[in-house]
Amino acid sequence: MTELVLEESEVRDGVDRETIETVQAMAGKYKYGWETDIEMDYAPKGLSEDIVRLISAKNSEPEWMLDWRLSAYRRWAQMKEPEWAMLHYPKIDYQNQYYYASPKSMAVKPKSLDEVDPKLLATYAKLGIPLKEQLILAGVEGAEEAGERKVAVDAVFDSVSVGTTFQKELAKAGVIFCSISEVVREHPELVKKYLGSVVPQSDNYFATLNSAVFSDGSFVYIPEGVRCPMELSTYFRINAENTGQFERTLIVADKGSYVSYLEGCTAPKRDTNQLHAAVVELVLLDDAEIKYSTVQNWYPGDENGVGGIYNFVTKRADCRGPRSKVMWTQVETGSAITWKYPSCILRGDDSQGEFYSIAIANNAQQADTGTKMVHLGKNTKSRIVSKGISAGRAQNTYRGLVSMHPKATNSRNYTQCDSLLIGDKCGAHTVPYIEVKNNSSRVEHEATTSKVDEDQLFYCRSRGMDEEEAVALVVNGFCKEVLQALPMEFAVEAQSLVAISLEGSVG
Amino acid sequence: MLLDVAKRDALAARIANLSIPTGGGWLGAARAEALARLLAMGLPGKRDEYWRYTDPSSLTTAVPPKTPLFATDNELMPFSGLDRLKLVFIDGVFDAVQSDDLALAGVEIERLGIAGRSDIHWAQSLYGVLEARGQMPVERPLSALNSAFATDGVLVRVKGNAERPISLIYHSNSENSDAILHHCVSVEEGAEITILENGPAGARFNKVIEVDLAKGARFHHISAQGRNHQCRAVTHIFARLAEGALFKSFTLTANSLLTRNEAVIELLGDDAMAHVAGAALGDRNFHHDDTVFVTHAGQRCESRQVFKNVLKNGAVGVFQGKILVKNGAQKTDGYQISQSLLLDGDSQFFAKPELEIYADDVKCSHGSTSGAIDETALFYLRSRGVPTQMAQGLLVLAFLAEAISEIDDNSISDLIRAQLEGWLV
Numbered sequence: 001m002t003e004l005v006l007e008e009s010e011v012r013d014g015v016d017r018e019t020i021e022t023v024q025a026m027a028g029k030y031k032y033g034w035e036t037d038i039e040m041d042y043a044p045k046g047l048s049e050d051i052v053r054l055i056s057a058k059n060s061e062p063e064w065m066l067d068w069r070l071s072a073y074r075r076w077a078q079m080k081e082p083e084w085a086m087l088h089y090p091k092i093d094y095q096n097q098y099y100y101a102s103p104k105s106m107a108v109k110p111k112s113l114d115e116v117d118p119k120l121l122a123t124y125a126k127l128g129i130p131l132k133e134q135l136i137l138a139g140v141e142g143a144e145e146a147g148e149r150k151v152a153v154d155a156v157f158d159s160v161s162v163g164t165t166f167q168k169e170l171a172k173a174g175v176i177f178c179s180i181s182e183v184v185r186e187h188p189e190l191v192k193k194y195l196g197s198v199v200p201q202s203d204n205y206f207a208t209l210n211s212a213v214f215s216d217g218s219f220v221y222i223p224e225g226v227r228c229p230m231e232l233s234t235y236f237r238i239n240a241e242n243t244g245q246f247e248r249t250l251i252v253a254d255k256g257s258y259v260s261y262l263e264g265c266t267a268p269k270r271d272t273n274q275l276h277a278a279v280v281e282l283v284l285l286d287d288a289e290i291k292y293s294t295v296q297n298w299y300p301g302d303e304n305g306v307g308g309i310y311n312f313v314t315k316r317a318d319c320r321g322p323r324s325k326v327m328w329t330q331v332e333t334g335s336a337i338t339w340k341y342p343s344c345i346l347r348g349d350d351s352q353g354e355f356y357s358i359a360i361a362n363n364a365q366q367a368d369t370g371t372k373m374v375h376l377g378k379n380t381k382s383r384i385v386s387k388g389i390s391a392g393r394a395q396n397t398y399r400g401l402v403s404m405h406p407k408a409t410n411s412r413n414y415t416q417c418d419s420l421l422i423g424d425k426c427g428a429h430t431v432p433y434i435e436v437k438n439n440s441s442r443v444e445h446e447a448t449t450s451k452v453d454e455d456q457l458f459y460c461r462s463r464g465m466d467e468e469e470a471v472a473l474v475v476n477g478f479c480k481e482v483l484q485a486l487p488m489e490f491a492v493e494a495q496s497l498v499a500i501s502l503e504g505s506v507g
Numbered sequence: 508m509l510l511d512v513a514k515r516d517a518l519a520a521r522i523a524n525l526s527i528p529t530g531g532g533w534l535g536a537a538r539a540e541a542l543a544r545l546l547a548m549g550l551p552g553k554r555d556e557y558w559r560y561t562d563p564s565s566l567t568t569a570v571p572p573k574t575p576l577f578a579t580d581n582e583l584m585p586f587s588g589l590d591r592l593k594l595v596f597i598d599g600v601f602d603a604v605q606s607d608d609l610a611l612a613g614v615e616i617e618r619l620g621i622a623g624r625s626d627i628h629w630a631q632s633l634y635g636v637l638e639a640r641g642q643m644p645v646e647r648p649l650s651a652l653n654s655a656f657a658t659d660g661v662l663v664r665v666k667g668n669a670e671r672p673i674s675l676i677y678h679s680n681s682e683n684s685d686a687i688l689h690h691c692v693s694v695e696e697g698a699e700i701t702i703l704e705n706g707p708a709g710a711r712f713n714k715v716i717e718v719d720l721a722k723g724a725r726f727h728h729i730s731a732q733g734r735n736h737q738c739r740a741v742t743h744i745f746a747r748l749a750e751g752a753l754f755k756s757f758t759l760t761a762n763s764l765l766t767r768n769e770a771v772i773e774l775l776g777d778d779a780m781a782h783v784a785g786a787a788l789g790d791r792n793f794h795h796d797d798t799v800f801v802t803h804a805g806q807r808c809e810s811r812q813v814f815k816n817v818l819k820n821g822a823v824g825v826f827q828g829k830i831l832v833k834n835g836a837q838k839t840d841g842y843q844i845s846q847s848l849l850l851d852g853d854s855q856f857f858a859k860p861e862l863e864i865y866a867d868d869v870k871c872s873h874g875s876t877s878g879a880i881d882e883t884a885l886f887y888l889r890s891r892g893v894p895t896q897m898a899q900g901l902l903v904l905a906f907l908a909e910a911i912s913e914i915d916d917n918s919i920s921d922l923i924r925a926q927l928e929g930w931l932v
Binding site: 423 | 556834835837847849850851852854855856857858859860861862863864865866867868869870871872873874875876877878879
């Protein structure tokens, strides 16, 4: 890219030229579209009570967990798929997929990372997520200069967690970081207390489906007063064909604790659509803080809209304690269909919720995403910054709710949603709901829709940039407020993703 | 799609007391088509997304809830000093005695019931036609019910510049009238008219106005909905704009139990302009809903939606506004603002300002705010010796100013402002 980019990047947390070059080297079409050739263990195709039992058995779960899943399954079987989103896709045949796929080598759980199938380790290494307890994530060399930054990783491959790094070091601080199947066995009391307490089984069609068939995902517990000594992350990889991924993540931040959690995801290029229905629950007690960042880069399908992931995700944070704070940051560039509304229940007095989002839809992608800020406690604050970019024939919708309950006095909300259109065949839509039930709270909502500014483009072009580069730069500027909210590793990746996702959108 | 049994029964009960006037003619055919639309849709229910914030049940019962009569001397008479052509309707029926002659230079005015008996009429291409177009993408069954069962209303064809505004004056002398009025206004190329409306039309009122604007036509609409605390109203205004046409509508709602005003506007020609504005003042048992749908199909068109609510003692304000920019409607300029001033902790405001955009070279924005009166401004006025109540009134007036300034005719906006000042300060 150009000097302009460098200048802009240098102001951010010491990202240097080398980092930028690394990112540039990443540029290309969807670069995670390859497949790992590995022997898999599948559950029979389709969904039934037997499949639910089988998934539960594969995870060696106790009876109560199986019962929980079965009650969700029975409920789901009675439910109807929601149709209110501005998304158009052929009817999903829920019986024509696999609900469990695990590498054969994982049949006997490896005791440590050294025992994990080298093929799996190689897969993550290729994705830039080496499962070694090293200082930093690969691909972000610049991060070294930021000091001793460590990131613990839980790697989920189709339906199973392959391994979790730094568990011992985290345990010293009292932090539990493991796969959800592990915690069900080892800390059932925590699971019973918190699982489904933020997103109940009955919440919505996809969350109920997830409650029945969830396979792996991550569990985090940060004890009282602990600032998690490193960033935690989960990397989700869908590899097997015709297989859905249904991970479940549960993070509990006890009183006065802090954690920053990163989430990444990719999948191979395939002509068929694959289903991904995840649930993420965050629980925040008094004064706790969670920063949850996502770079969603599932395979988006090709230029003609063939293939790609159907991404139906329910994410919700419950700020139970006073003065707790949650921040959702998401960069949504992948998936053929995105249906996702990370939300905050601001129950505790003085609690805060923030939502920063960049959603890019190119070619035939469709995204319907946004947030809900439900203000229940006094003096609660929320902030929404959403940037939607549509290109090609894509449709991008922001859908959000801000609700001030009668008791949520002296609360504040500020919402800014901006949409950018590149080309005249795409669409950008905004569907906000604003509900104010007391008068001491203040709600402000602003939204704009515009095209890429001609003057800015002309300026970049006059400096010798080609049109695609210029558009990417202008779009990066448009997204700046959100990019800056991301942890550094993600900011760099996200910036390059913005450019990659828009490839082919000009001319 | 077939209606479920409950919806079918509710609809049957609602229309049991209504009858389609006999007499055939072009109107008979239009009514039959509207009835078919209604039968396919059913009545709106509480669970319909489009009625998320307003419960339609009192609008859809077989008979209107009993409504105590309201002393007329308390009524809102904002246009009394104005030179205008008066057409009076009492509980939904035209009153020839109190009305002026249907004669206005440059304008043809006819009563719906009489004009509907002929075989051919210009209004054939308008009556129920815009209403039918307005059923997509969102159903508005109460407007189809109106087209099917309206017995009165006026058909106005404007050929030049109307010399005076037409003033539609509504009175209600009945505790249980179910008034249904349907007006059509066609403004021909380059012509201009102002339509004024005021007063409570019945215990329950269902009104549709269809407005067709030819090239360069100009239409102004100012409605003051009365101060009756007990009545209910659902109104629809459907408009279609050709090249360079101008549409302006302003609604003042001072009080009523329930009001739902829908405006459905299509900018079909290039360079057309549509402004819809409203000011609502609610006290106690007051539920006011402005629902607006503007479609941009032509290029370089401008639309504005400006709605202000002042609410106290548990009053509820609703704004559902949408701008749809179709593919090809380049250079669209769309603006939407909805604001509410909550004077106490019991009042509520709900807003759903939507944008749906399929063209890239557009400028569209919306804003929505809700909050209490600005304490600093109040303090300033008090420190200058302005009594609290008057200071509050002044701030409320200032808050409403943006909506009132949407009225082009200064003599009319001054009347509205003066009326409000009288109440507030």
